[in-house]
Amino acid sequence: xxxxxxxxxxxxxxxxxxxxxxxxxxxxxxxxxxxxxxxxxxxxxxxxxxxxxxxxxxxxxxxxxxxxxxxxxxxxxxxxxxxxxxxxxxxxxxxxxxxxxxxxxxxxxxxxxxxxxxxxxxxxxxxxxxxxxxxxxxxxxxxxxxxxxxxxxxxxxxxxxxxxxxxxxxxxxxxxxxxxxxxxxxxxxxxxxxxxxxxxxxxxxxxxxxxxxxxxxxxxxxxxxxxxxxxxxxxxxxxxxxxxxxxxxxxxxxxxxxxxxxxxxxxxxxxxxxxxxxxxxxxxxxxxxxxxxxxxxxxxxxxxxxxxxxxxxxxxxxxxxxxxxxxxxxxxxxxxxxxxxxxxxxxxxxxxxxxxxxxxxxxxxxxxxxxxxxxxxxxxx
Amino acid sequence: xxxxxxxxxxxxxxxxxxxxxxxxxxxxxxxxxxxxxxxxxxxxxxxxxxxxxxxxxxxxxxxxxxxxxxxxxxxxxxxxxxxxxxxxxxxxxxxxxxxxxxxxxxxxxxxxxxxxxxxxxxxxxxxxxxxxxxxxxxxxxxxxxxxxxxxxxxxxxxxxxxxxxxxxxxxxxxxxxxxxxxxxxxxxxxxxxxxxxxxxxxxxxxxxxxxxxxxxxxxxxxxxxxxxxxxxxxxxxxxxxxxxxxxxxxxxxxxxxxxxxxxxxxxxxxxxxxxxxxxxxxxxxxxxxxxxxxxxxxxxxxxxxxxxxxxxxxxxxxxxxxxxxxxxxxxxxxxxxxxxxxxxxxxxxxxxxxxxxxxxxxxxxxxxxxxxxxxxxxxxxxx
Numbered sequence: 001x002x003x004x005x006x007x008x009x010x011x012x013x014x015x016x017x018x019x020x021x022x023x024x025x026x027x028x029x030x031x032x033x034x035x036x037x038x039x040x041x042x043x044x045x046x047x048x049x050x051x052x053x054x055x056x057x058x059x060x061x062x063x064x065x066x067x068x069x070x071x072x073x074x075x076x077x078x079x080x081x082x083x084x085x086x087x088x089x090x091x092x093x094x095x096x097x098x099x100x101x102x103x104x105x106x107x108x109x110x111x112x113x114x115x116x117x118x119x120x121x122x123x124x125x126x127x128x129x130x131x132x133x134x135x136x137x138x139x140x141x142x143x144x145x146x147x148x149x150x151x152x153x154x155x156x157x158x159x160x161x162x163x164x165x166x167x168x169x170x171x172x173x174x175x176x177x178x179x180x181x182x183x184x185x186x187x188x189x190x191x192x193x194x195x196x197x198x199x200x201x202x203x204x205x206x207x208x209x210x211x212x213x214x215x216x217x218x219x220x221x222x223x224x225x226x227x228x229x230x231x232x233x234x235x236x237x238x239x240x241x242x243x244x245x246x247x248x249x250x251x252x253x254x255x256x257x258x259x260x261x262x263x264x265x266x267x268x269x270x271x272x273x274x275x276x277x278x279x280x281x282x283x284x285x286x287x288x289x290x291x292x293x294x295x296x297x298x299x300x301x302x303x304x305x306x307x308x309x310x311x312x313x314x315x316x317x318x319x320x321x322x323x324x325x326x327x328x329x330x331x332x333x334x335x336x337x338x339x340x341x342x343x344x345x346x347x348x349x350x351x352x353x354x355x356x357x358x359x360x361x362x363x364x365x366x367x368x369x370x371x372x373x374x375x376x377x378x379x380x381x
Numbered sequence: 382x383x384x385x386x387x388x389x390x391x392x393x394x395x396x397x398x399x400x401x402x403x404x405x406x407x408x409x410x411x412x413x414x415x416x417x418x419x420x421x422x423x424x425x426x427x428x429x430x431x432x433x434x435x436x437x438x439x440x441x442x443x444x445x446x447x448x449x450x451x452x453x454x455x456x457x458x459x460x461x462x463x464x465x466x467x468x469x470x471x472x473x474x475x476x477x478x479x480x481x482x483x484x485x486x487x488x489x490x491x492x493x494x495x496x497x498x499x500x501x502x503x504x505x506x507x508x509x510x511x512x513x514x515x516x517x518x519x520x521x522x523x524x525x526x527x528x529x530x531x532x533x534x535x536x537x538x539x540x541x542x543x544x545x546x547x548x549x550x551x552x553x554x555x556x557x558x559x560x561x562x563x564x565x566x567x568x569x570x571x572x573x574x575x576x577x578x579x580x581x582x583x584x585x586x587x588x589x590x591x592x593x594x595x596x597x598x599x600x601x602x603x604x605x606x607x608x609x610x611x612x613x614x615x616x617x618x619x620x621x622x623x624x625x626x627x628x629x630x631x632x633x634x635x636x637x638x639x640x641x642x643x644x645x646x647x648x649x650x651x652x653x654x655x656x657x658x659x660x661x662x663x664x665x666x667x668x669x670x671x672x673x674x675x676x677x678x679x680x681x682x683x684x685x686x687x688x689x690x691x692x693x694x695x696x697x698x699x700x701x702x703x704x705x706x707x708x709x710x711x712x713x714x715x716x717x718x719x720x721x722x723x724x725x726x727x728x729x730x731x732x733x734x735x736x737x738x739x740x741x742x743x744x745x746x747x748x749x750x751x752x753x754x755x756x757x758x759x760x761x762x763x764x
Contacts, residue, residue, distance in 0.1 A: 126723065133654050156723045200728035202585075202737050209727075270516045280750055335740070339748055340509065340539045343741045345583040354585050354737065357718070358726045365722055367663055 003064045011052070011067045015074050018047040027080055030206040031351070034198055036083060038120070038162045041090070045117025050091050054099060059112030066303065068092060069248040076252030077259075079348045081355025082207030084249045085362075089158045090114065092245040093238070094121030097167055098185070101226040101234055106185060110165060122163035124154035124186075124212055125235070134169070134235065135178055139214065141170035147221045148172070148184065150192070150214040156362065160210025161198050164188050168214065169235070172228050181231035185223040192217030203354030236313060239364075240306055243316040246363050247299050250323035251292065253359075254330045257352040258288050261334040264349075281337055288330045295323050314376040321369035324359035331356040386449045386690075394450055398457045401430040410463055413589040414734070417581055419466060421503075421545050427470070428500025434478040441482070442495030448690055451475055452628060456635040462643075462731045464738025465590030467632050468745075472541040473497065475628045477504030480550055480566070480621055484609040489568055493548055505546035507537035507595055508618065517552070517618065518561055522597065524553035529604050531555070531567065533575065533597040539745065543593025544581050546571055551597070552614050564614035567606045575600025586737025622747070623699035627689055629746045630682045630702035633710035633739075637675045640710075640735045644668065644717040647732075664720060671713045678709045697759035704752035707742040714739040 022043050030036050044050055052068040054060025061067075072092060076084040091114075098110050113119035130136040139152025150170050157166070166186045173180030186193065196211030226234055262285065265276040275281050302319050305311035331353040335342035342349050360366045405426050413419045427433050436451040437443025451474055458467035478497055481490055496502030513519040522535025533553055540549070549569045556563030569576065579594030609617055645668060648659035658664050685702045688694040714736040718725035725732050743749045 129652070136654070201726050202728060202733045203726070269519075270513075271519075278750075280753075336743065336748070336750075340741075340744055343584050343586070343744055345585060350585045353740070357736070358723075360719065361723055361726055365719070367719075370663075 003066045007063065007067065008070065011063065011070060012074070014048060015071050018044065018049055019075065019078055019080070022047065023075075023080060023083065024078070027083070027206065031082070032205075034200065034205050035161060035208040036086065036206050041117035041120050041162070043117070044087075045115060049087075050117055051095050051111065051115035052091070054095055054111055054115060058099070058107055059115035060095075065306070069244065069303070072245055072248040073252030073255075076249040077256035079253075079256050079260075079351055079355075080206070081249075081253060081351065082204035084252070085204055085207045085358075086159050088242075088245045088249060089123060090121045093242050094123055094165070094167055096241055097123070097183070097225065097234070097238055100238065101183070102185075103222070105222065106225070110185065114165070119164040120159055120162050121165050121167070122157050122159040122212075123167040124157050124160075125169045126154060126156050128153060128155045128211075134181075134232070137169060137171055137181060139168065139170040140174065141168075141172045141182060141184060141219070143172070144218060148182075148219050148224065150184065150186070150217045150219060152214050154212045156199070157210050157212050158207055158362075160195055160212055161208035166193075166212065167225060168212075169231050170214075172231075176229065178232040179229050181235075182228045183225040183231045183234060184219045185225050186214070186217065186219055187223070190217055190219070201358070203351070203357055239313060240302075240311045240316040242363055243320040244299070244302060244306060244311075246359065247295075247302070247319045247323045250327040250359055251296055251299055253352055253356060254288070254292050254295070254327045257331050257334045257349060258285065258292065260349050260352070261285065261337055265337055275337065284333045284337065288333060291326050291330065295326055299323065312376075314373055317364075317369040317372035320364065321366050321373070324356075325366060327359055328356045386447045391449055391453065394446075395453050395457060398432060398454055399461070401427075401432060402457060402461055402463070405430065406458075406463055406466065407461070410466070410589070414465070415588075417583070417588050418544060418591050419469065419589050424473075424500035424503050424545070426500070428498060433470070433500055434474045434494070434498045437478055437482055437494050437498055441490050442498040449686060452631050452686065455628060456631055459632040460635040460639040460642075462636075462639050462734055462738075464636060464734065465587035467635075468587060468590050469542055471628050471632060472506065473504045476621070476625045477506050477548075477550055479624055480506070480608065480617070481568070483621065484566070484617055485568070488605070489608070493568060496547070502547040503542050503545040504548050504550070505540050505542040505595075506550040506552075507540050507543075508552045509537060509539050511536060511538045511594070517564075517615070520552060520554060520564060522551065522553040523557065524551075524555050524565060524567060524602070526555070527601070531602045531604065531607070533567070533569070533600040533602055535597050537595045538579075538593075539582070540593050540595050541745075542591055543578055543595055544591040549595065550608060551595075552618065553597075555611050555614075559612065561615040562612050564618075565611045566608040566614045566617055567602055568608050569597075569600070569602055569606060573600060573602065584741070586734070586740055619696065623694050623696050624689060625746050626699040626703035626752070627682070627685050627694065629742060630678075630699075630706035631686065633703075633706035633742050634675065634679045634682050636735060636739060636742075637671070637678070637706075637710045637713040640714050640717040640732060641668070641671055641675060643732055643735075644720055648720060658720065667716050667720060671716050674709050675713060678706045682706055695759075697756050700747070700752040700755040703746060704749050704756070707739075708749060710742055711739045 051060035052063050053065045056062040141148040141150045168184045168186045171180050172182040192215045194213045199209045268275045335349050335353045338349050341347045432454045435446045436448050439445040455467045455471040524531040524533050551567045551569045554563050555565040575598050577596045582592045651658040682702050718732050718736045724730045
C-alpha cells in the first residue's frame with residue numbers, strides 16, 4: 001500500500017502542531033508528576049491523533065497505517081518516550097484489537113469514544129508472577145449466568161491509572177493451557193475493579209504504569225472479545241502490529257537522540273576544537289546513522305509484509321530485538337558525547353537514555369524475541 | 382612507602398562499616414533519594430562512626446589508617462547500592478582530604494582536616510567549568526592578586542558536595558598568559574562573601590548526590606588559602622588524579638559486585654517458564670560473563686591499589702583502572718537489570734538504581750574518552 005506524499009505532509013503538520021501546542025510546554029511537568037493529565041487524551045482526540053487509521057465509521061480518520069506509525073515515531077523523536085508508550089497502547093494496540101476482533105456492537109461502543117479520547121484504553125496481559133511467560137497466567141474468568149467472573153492481578157499496565165477500558169487476558173479453562181485463555185473488554189467502573197498506585201520507574205516517568213486487581217468482577221457476556229479460548233491465538237495475531245509500533249518508537253527515538261547530538265557536538269568545543277571534529281565522535285555518530293538506516297529499511301520491509309498479510313511472528317521478533325537494542329545503544333553513545341550534561345535532566349538526551357531502557361523489556365523482552373527467532377529455525381527445545 | 386595491610390584487620394573494619402551503613406544509611410536512603418540530597422547531619426554521623434578520611438594522619442585528627450581502609454568505606458557504600466553517597470564520600474575523603482594532606486602547610490591542615498574527619502566540615506573540589514568539561518586547560522575562573530589577597534571570579538559546575546561544602550578546593554587561573562602553568566589551587570572558605578551556590582542539579586541517577594554549580598563573584602580570598610605554590614595547580618591535579626581515578630574504579634568494581642549479588646539471588650528465586658530463572662542457559666551464561674568481567678577488573682583494580690600504596694601508580698595505569706572498571710560496571714548493571722525483566726525498570730528494585738547510578742561513572746573524574754586519550758598518549762605519544 002502506498003501513501004501519498006501530500007497526505008503524509010498534512011498529517012505530519014497536524015501531528016507536529018498538536019505536539020508543539022499541547023505537549024511540549026508541559027511535558028517536563030508531567031515527567032515530574034509521574035503522569036499525564038487525563039485531559040490530554042481528549043485533546044489528542046480532538047486533534048485527530050487517536051485512531052488515525054481506524055475507519056471513519058468508527059470515528060477514526062481512515063488514514064493509512066503508515067500515518068499512525070508516523071505519529072508514534074514523531075512523539076518518540078521529540079523525546080516524549082512515556083507518552084509514546086501510552087499512545088502506542090491506546091491507539092496502536094487496544095483500538096486495533098477491538099477493530100479486528102470485536103463485534104459490531106463492541107466496535108460501535110468503544111472505537112468512537114476511544115478516537116475522541118473519552119475512553120482511554122489499556123491491555124492487561126503481564127502478571128506479577130509471570131512476566132513474559134503468558135502461559136503461566138493465573139487470572140481466571142469463570143462462567144456465571146450472563147457473563148464471566150474475573151479474579152486475579154496484573155502488573156506493569158501502561159495507562160493503568162487512567163484507563164477506562166482494559167482488555168484483560170484471563171484463563172477461562174484452567175486445564176487447557178494456551179487454549180484456555182480468553183480476552184475481555186473490562187470497563188474500569190465495574191465493581192471489583194481496582195488499581196494499585198502508580199509504579200515508580202527509572203524512566204518514562206510521564207507514562208503511568210500500574211497494577212490492576214480484579215475481585216469477583218463480573219463482565220457481561222457481550223464483552224467477551226472474540227471467542228472464548230482463542231485469546232492466545234489473538235495475542236499472536238496482533239503481536240506483529242504491536243511490535244511494529246514499538247519499532248516505530250525505537251526508530252523515532254533514535255532519530256531524535258541522534259539529531260540532538262549532532263546539534264550539540266557541532267556547537268560544543270573541547271580541547272580547542274569542536275566535539276564534532278574528533279574522530280571518535282564522527283565514528284560513533286556514523287555508526288548510529290548506519291544502524292538507523294538499516295533499521296528503517298527493515299521496518300519498512302515489515303510494514304510492506306504487514307500490509308500483504310504475511311508478516312510473521314519471527315519478522316516481528318527480529319524487528320523488536322534489533323530496533324530496541326539499537327535504540328538503547330544509540331541513546332547510550334549519544335549521552336556519552338554530552339559529557340556531564342548528558343547525565344542531567346536538563347538535557348533531553350538523558351531522558352532518551354532512561355526512556356529507552358524499557359524498550360528491550362516490555363512487549364516481550366529481547367530474550368523472548370531471541371527464543372521466538374530460535375524456534376523458527378530450531379523448533380522448540 | 383607502607384607496610385602490607387593486614388587483610389584480616391581490614392575485613393573487621395569492613396564489617397564495622399557495613400554495620401554502620403545498615404543502621405545509619407539503609408533505613409533512610411530511599412527518602413534521601415526522593416529528597417535529592419542527604420541530610421547535612423549525616424556527615425557528622427559518618428564522622429562519629431569513624432568513616433571519614435580514615436587515612437588522614439593522627440596529628441590531623443585522622444586515624445592514620447592505610448589507604449585501603451579509606452577505599453573500603455566508599456566501596457561498601459557503592460556495593461550496598463548507595464551510589465550517590467559513595468560519590469559524596471569519595472570526593473570528601475579520597476580526593477579533597479588527600480590534596481590537603483599532600484599539599485597543604487601545617488596551618489592549613491590543622492584548620493581543615495580535623496573538621497573533615499569529624500564531619501563538621503564538608504569538602505568539595507571545583508575544577509570543571511560550564512564551558513570546559515574534562516578540558517582543564519580551557520579553565521576561565523580567575524584569581525587576581527590584590528595586595529595580600531586574591532580576587533576570585535568565575536563559575537564551576539557539576540561540583541559534588543556543592544550544596545553542603547564548607548570548604549572548596551578551587552582551581553583558578555593566576556596567570557592568564559601561562560597556560561597550564563598559570564593555574565593555582567585555593568582552599569576556599571564558603572562563608573566568605575562573594576561565594577554562592579546554584580541549585581542542586583537534577584540528574585537521571587545518584588539522586589541523593591549533591592551536585593551543584595558554584596559561583597565566585599569578586600570573592601576575596603586571603604593568600605593563606607593558596608594550596609601549595611602558585612602556578613603549580615595543574616601539576617598538583619596531575620599528581621592527585623591517579624588516586625581519584627583509582628577510587629572511582631574501585632567504586633565501579635564494588636557496585637558491580639552489588640549488582641551481581643542481587644541478581645544471583647533473584648535468578649535463584651524467580652520462576653519462569655516452569656523453572657528457576659537461574660536454570661535458563663542465557664541467565665547462566667550472562668551471569669558467567671558478568672562474574673568474569675567483574676573478577677578480571679577487580680584483580681586489576683586491586684593491583685593498582687597496591688601500586689598506589691607503593692607510590693608506583695602512574696597516570697595511564699590509573700586511567701585504565703577507571704576506564705575499564707566503570708565500563709564494566711555499566712555493562713554489568715545493564716545485563717543484570719535485563720534479567721529482572723519489568724521489575725528491573727521500577728524504582729522499587731534496587732538494580733534499577735544501580736543502573737542509573739552507574740552511568741555517570743564513565744563521565745565524571747574524566748570521561749572514558751579522556752581516559753583513552755591518556756592511555757593512548759602513553760603508548761603512542763601526543764598527536
